[in-house]
């Protein structure tokens with residue numbers, strides 16, 4: 383169990399650094415342009431983000447200005463080659479995730495934001511349960527666990 387978690391963390395560190403990012407681009411015949419690097423650096427800071435959020439973050443960092451539309455194209459291209467995972471949020475916004483391994487999420491419905499949830503017990507429980515379940519005409523392709531939350535502290539009025 384511990385080893386699985388360590389392997390997971392090592393994967394995260396290795397797959398996220400800029401050098402292995404450039405290596406992946408090279409492998410797919412893509413140039414490591416300033417835009418792609420700025421987008422990836424921002425994704426590493428944020429973990430999960432929409433194109434709008436990345437464009438804001440890049441602007442805030444004082445790097446070259448990139449329109450949200452250009453950011454979206456970069457994110458889509460990078461998802462195509464497996465660098466990010468895509469998820470559609472409840473507000474129908476496309477989010478991109480730097481963690482491409484199967485994992486659970488906590489989704490804040492009020493702030494439209496994701497966090498990774500590392501809970502091996504939960505994953506094992508669901509996997510063990512589904513291992514013995516049959517879905518007529520289908521085989522299980524994956525499990526996507528998302529816990530919906532909203533902030534518990536209420537803002538004071540007035």
Ligand SMILES: [Zn+2]
Pocket residue numbers: 430479480481485486487496497498
């Ligand atoms: Zn995630």
